Amino acid sequence: MKFNHELSQKDLKMVEKSKNNVIQGTILTKHFIVRYSERILGNNHMAKNKVMEDMNYKMNEREKKIFQIFKHSNSVKIPFNGKNQLIIKDNQLITVY
DSSP states (O other): OOOGGGOOHHHHHHHHHHTTOSSTTOEEOHHHHHHHIIIIIOSSOOOHHHHHHHHHHHOOHHHHHHHHHHTTSSSEEEEETTTEEEEEETTEEEEEO
């Protein structure tokens, strides 16, 4: 078990970025969680909160601003992690490519 004074640099960055979580309040569909786990994390299935933490960590500031602007759109594709796309519809994350 790690204590605060034993956190790695990556862990510290993840904690700092999680304070500015733009995903909070957005609905993650089950389909999205499964696809994110498969396509981005390479796992079979991750918990919703782990997916949210990872997304927030991987999004740069430009992508976060785009996400905030367009998350309530009828249907939109936005950039994610430099090479992927998020599909959002009415504040719900639908899938990731």
